[in-house]
Amino acid sequence: MVAVLGDIEDDDDDFGEAHDINVTPFIDVMLVLLIIFMVAAPLSTVDLPVDLPSSTAVPQPKLDKPIYVTIKSDLAVAIGETPVKRVDLVSSLDAMSGTMSGATPGEGKDRRIFLRADRTVPYGELMDVLERLRVGGFNKIALVAQEGVPGDPAQPGVTDVKP
Numbered sequence: 589m590v591a592v593l594g595d596i597e598d599d600d601d602d603f604g605e606a607h608d609i610n611v612t613p614f615i616d617v618m619l620v621l622l623i624i625f626m627v628a629a630p631l632s633t634v635d636l637p638v639d640l641p642s643s644t645a646v647p648q649p650k651l652d653k654p655i656y657v658t659i660k661s662d663l664a665v666a667i668g669e670t671p672v673k674r675v676d677l678v679s680s681l682d683a684m685s686g687t688m689s690g691a692t693p694g695e696g697k698d699r700r701i702f703l704r705a706d707r708t709v710p711y712g713e714l715m716d717v718l719e720r721l722r723v724g725g726f727n728k729i730a731l732v733a734q735e736g737v738p739g740d741p742a743q744p745g746v747t748d749v750k751p
Contacts (some may be wrong), residue, residue: 636660636669639707642736654702655684656732657721661706663713674717678724697725704732 636658657677658666665674672680681701701721705714721729 636666638704640704640732640734641707643733644736645733647735648730655681655699656702656704657681657717659703659705659709659714659717661708663709665717674720677717677720678726681721681724681726698728700728700730701726702730702732 638658638660656668660666665672665677667677667680667684670680682697703714703717703721705717718729
């Protein structure tokens, strides 16, 4: 005798439609993107170590591609991260300002130059670089400093200014 426990013609091999979104591939892609941005973010910063003085001035809005001229503590001069000789400073800036992607045609020497100097750089050395830039025709020069808090005793040279 043979006993049949189920309907022989009932095939349950077909799966029903799944109405849930599979988020596992989405999470995998997001984690990969997070890792890429975590690795790439530190690479986009300026790596010249400069101990900037503090200032209580209101920060100005940033430009697309600013040009930074840096005077390091050993009195070496750099444009961006590229070291240059002081005598070649103006010619290097002339070459750079025409090829910058944010520069409009004919802008050249009217482009703002941001001058950063280490706190230990003597005033005469800073003025020498400023004079070279002025003689070279670059008149829009901004000095860069770290933001400070007025009256903070931990910051030498910053005093409370009263109107």
